[in-house]
Amino acid sequence: MRFALQLAEKSLGQTGINPVVGCVLVKDGRIVGIGTHLQRGSHHAEVHALQMAGKEAEGATAYVTLEPCSHYGRTPPCADRLVAEKVKRVVVACTDPNPKVAGSGIEKLRSHGIQVDVGVLEDEARALNEMYNKFIATKLPFVTLKSATTLDGKIASRTGDSKWISGELSRSRVHMLRHRHQGIMVGVETVIADDPLLTARLEVTSLQPVRLVVDSKLRIPLEAQVVKDRTTKTIVLSTNQASIEQILRLNALGVEVIKCGDGPRVDLRKALSILAQREIGSILLEGGGRLNGAMLEAGLVDKIMLFLAPKIVGGANSPGAFMFEGFERMADAIVLERMTMERFGDDCCLTGYPRLE
Ligand code: AOF
Ligand code: ZN
Numbered sequence: 001m002r003f004a005l006q007l008a009e010k011s012l013g014q015t016g017i018n019p020v021v022g023c024v025l026v027k028d029g030r031i032v033g034i035g036t037h038l039q040r041g042s043h044h045a046e047v048h049a050l051q052m053a054g055k056e057a058e059g060a061t062a063y064v065t066l067e068p069c070s071h072y073g074r075t076p077p078c079a080d081r082l083v084a085e086k087v088k089r090v091v092v093a094c095t096d097p098n099p100k101v102a103g104s105g106i107e108k109l110r111s112h113g114i115q116v117d118v119g120v121l122e123d124e125a126r127a128l129n130e131m132y133n134k135f136i137a138t139k140l141p142f143v144t145l146k147s148a149t150t151l152d153g154k155i156a157s158r159t160g161d162s163k164w165i166s167g168e169l170s171r172s173r174v175h176m177l178r179h180r181h182q183g184i185m186v187g188v189e190t191v192i193a194d195d196p197l198l199t200a201r202l203e204v205t206s207l208q209p210v211r212l213v214v215d216s217k218l219r220i221p222l223e224a225q226v227v228k229d230r231t232t233k234t235i236v237l238s239t240n241q242a243s244i245e246q247i248l249r250l251n252a253l254g255v256e257v258i259k260c261g262d263g264p265r266v267d268l269r270k271a272l273s274i275l276a277q278r279e280i281g282s283i284l285l286e287g288g289g290r291l292n293g294a295m296l297e298a299g300l301v302d303k304i305m306l307f308l309a310p311k312i313v314g315g316a317n318s319p320g321a322f323m324f325e326g327f328e329r330m331a332d333a334i335v336l337e338r339m340t341m342e343r344f345g346d347d348c349c350l351t352g353y354p355r356l357e
Pocket of ligand 1: 018019021036037040043045067069072074101
């Protein structure tokens with residue numbers, strides 16, 4: 001199962017709104033087939049492993065990181081295929097939260113006399129699909145807020161200088177994070193201040209997430225890199241008050257504008273729900289402080305990754321990573337759970353999950 005989880009992990013970022021899944025087939029003490037789900041619409045993990053095993057699948061044990069599916073989606077049910085290939089036993093890490101599956105895959109296998117054991121390395125398997133789990137259950141994208149700050153919580157100096165806060169190792173980690181999300185979101189102030197490219201730049205060519213800019217008044221400069229660069233698509237999230245002339249100018253440059261709500265500000269929940277309908281199931285939120293604050297206040301942030309650089313820049317008005325009105329009482333503060341810490345050179349990365357009441 002550990003090996004199956006490793007296989008699944010390698011596909012993070014390339015299955016879209018589908019889960020990552022790994023499968024290992026074992027017979028008479030030997031691995032006879034392995035598989036991982038590589039892309040939405042192509043074979044599920046079990047099918048790859050069964051095809052590799054051929055005749056050896058009969059009587060084998062399948063280790064699968066997610067309950068085999070029982071429904072016709074873009075591909076036929078894996079449970080049927082495991083039955084047809086006469087697999088003897090199936091070991092499952094965790095059940096599939098997809099309402100179309102939700103235990104029925106396991107039931108189907110058992111009803112055909114296959115021994116099924118559930119719950120091996122369950123926590124690891126669930127954590128691996130945290131984005132999928134949220135999306136399939138809520139039809140909202142999973143949002144990871146990533147920020148790099150000084151020890152005093154600043155994302156720029158008092159003059160607005162921000163290059164660079166974190167070190168090279170942290171920054172290359174961020175490109176992997178970009179690869180693993182379907183969208184990268186920033187506020188228009190970040191585009192105006194930093195003119196970022198917002199692409200995933202790894203040592204090898206990688207998939208590119210969609211760029212999402214929250215911009216209620218369509219202030220985005222037409223010469224911004226996210227407008228001019230063609231590496232990936234850019235979507236601007238605005239409001240019904242957006243000027244039609246500016247929308248047409250952006251459209252002419254290949255940028256789509258989506259109106260999210262009638263108010264003076266972008267309705268962030270509505271924006272996320274529209275993006276989910278377009279099959280964007282995961283978003284890396286990269287600031288700035290005001291958008292981070294608004295997303296947090298709206299309860300739309302699922303995970304926070306804070307890269308802390310060993311620097312203190314000071315400045316009473318230097319921008320912070322989380323800017324919102326704030327709470328009167330400490331007892332009302334947003335609390336993070338399941339905190340972990342990693343090191344990237346001299347930077348620390350703190351990861352946690354805001355407790356959603
Ligand atoms: C499995 N093994 O490797 C995966 C599963 O549209 P489809 O056919 O790709 O189906 C997608 C659904 O199938 C997805 O929401 C989840 O319930 C399940 N994914 N199941 O047995 C796999 N990727
Ligand atoms: Zn399947």
